[in-house]
Amino acid sequence: MIIAIDGPAGAGKSTVARAVARELGLLFLDTGAMYRAVTWAALQRDVDVHAADKMGELARSLRLEFDAEGRIVIDGVPGEPHIRSSAVTHNVSYVAAHSAVRAALVPQQRRFAHPHGIVAEGRDMGTVVFPHADLKVFLIATVGERARRRAAEIGAPDAVERIRAEIERRDHLDATRDDAPLLKADDAKELITDGLTPRQVVDTLVALARAAKADPVQHGR
Numbered sequence: 001m002i003i004a005i006d007g008p009a010g011a012g013k014s015t016v017a018r019a020v021a022r023e024l025g026l027l028f029l030d031t032g033a034m035y036r037a038v039t040w041a042a043l044q045r046d047v048d049v050h051a052a053d054k055m056g057e058l059a060r061s062l063r064l065e066f067d068a069e070g071r072i073v074i075d076g077v078p079g080e081p082h083i084r085s086s087a088v089t090h091n092v093s094y095v096a097a098h099s100a101v102r103a104a105l106v107p108q109q110r111r112f113a114h115p116h117g118i119v120a121e122g123r124d125m126g127t128v129v130f131p132h133a134d135l136k137v138f139l140i141a142t143v144g145e146r147a148r149r150r151a152a153e154i155g156a157p158d159a160v161e162r163i164r165a166e167i168e169r170r171d172h173l174d175a176t177r178d179d180a181p182l183l184k185a186d187d188a189k190e191l192i193t194d195g196l197t198p199r200q201v202v203d204t205l206v207a208l209a210r211a212a213k214a215d216p217v218q219h220g221r
Helices: 013-024 031-044 052-061 086-096 099-111 125-129 143-153 157-176 198-214
Strands: 002-006 027-030 064-066 072-074 118-122 135-140 189-192
Touching: 002 013, 002 125, 002 198, 013 027, 013 031, 013 118, 013 198, 027 031, 027 064, 031 052, 031 072, 031 086, 031 099, 031 118, 052 099, 086 099, 086 157, 099 125, 118 125, 125 135, 135 198, 143 157, 189 198
Parallel strands: 002 118, 002 135, 027 118, 135 189
Antiparallel strands: 064 072
């Protein structure tokens, strides 16, 4: 079974997708971590993140894998927590906008889907990478809610406005890029998570997945 979860930055996709994968016995694929890995490698190697050709070459050269907990490993080296740095966060949307980078990573993402099934989260899972997914979900939350959650996550309640501005900038970049912009697939189920706990969101997605598996025709397969 393939479950594709898309949505903007800070909507809680990774946390929810990881839990859903665990409950359904599927592989969790954090595609955002793959773009972050390429971004981190570029910053480490002093590669210009705005140079499409160089970034594509770098993406093709990296060996990206995931450990048993779904954490990315870059050329044999654990990527966490390095890929979550503020520098990576600030630059990752530029990297993800390069067609050459996406061309290097999308085939890898598809390879992870077999043979055990997958819960994949990102920006273009349901529209580009897995257009025939058994279940597509578009997870969203208001900008204010996403900023509040992120500030609480990093223990910086006074940084809400700064984080909000960064999220708005990333939303704009993700939605306006030429290659695979952030879009809701026509057959995706939209879930607004404002006011919901992660557990409530996970339970909703697990129920949707089981319904899709029980009646694939009704759910688009």
